[in-house]
Amino acid sequence: MTQRVTISSPGHADVQGELALPPPGLRAPALVLVHEWWGVNDHVRAVAGRLSREGFIVYAPDLFHGKTTKDPNEAGALLAALDWKRALAEIASSVAFLGDHVYSNGKVGVLGFGLGAGLTFAAAALAEVSAAVPFYGLPKPEFARKEAMRAPIQAHFAARDQWAKPSIARELQAELEAAGRSMELHVYDADHAFLNDTRPEVYNAQAAETAWQRAVAFLKKQLG
Secondary structure (H helix, E strand, O other), X not given: OOEEEEEOOOOOOOEEEEEEOOOOOOOEEEEXXXXXXXXXXXXXXXXXXXXXXXXXXXXXXXXXXXXXXXXXXXXXXXXXXXXXXXXXXXXXXXXXXXXXXXXXXXXXXXXXXXXXXXXXXXXXXXXXXXXXXXXXXXXXXXXXXXXXXXXXXEEEEEOOOOOOOHHHHHHHHHHHHHOOOOEEEEEEOOOOOOOOOOOOOXXXXXXXXXXXXXXXHHHHHHHO
């Protein structure tokens, strides 16, 4: 279960999003979950809930400010209209919110899919981010500041992805490593959005489970 929570974003309107809390207990690591171009939909809420059951505090900021869609053309329009600077400011506010949360251990990671993966790469440059896990998405070139991406990165890509191409991911990995940064890269025999089980045409159960286990283990190591 998630709950709608509004937080302050300096210089912008308040950020709304979905918060999922882990079972009560010790202070927990935290994650900002960044949505695909469909917006904060039931799938995002389900992923947030699943991550919370893994022991994370999860906040999914609504970067489309209440808009969601199932139509690719509408999703493309939302993507094209997105102000990346504002989105990253809202992600930064989400990171700060989670770092200060009463149940947080103070360490915050960012995980995103598609559009959210590109923003996750960019968010790896934020000083307060302790880990970044992008799934099948790449940052805009002007936000791919390799020298500033200090957070450890574990990236997941699909071999048959014609949008977030693995070849580009490998180039980014080489550039990051040349800059002294860390990027673990996994490529799966799958299609774009292979972890999205609401899309049977692309969902790949084997790749999704392997990627999920790798991501959770990485995040627990980096944020624990």
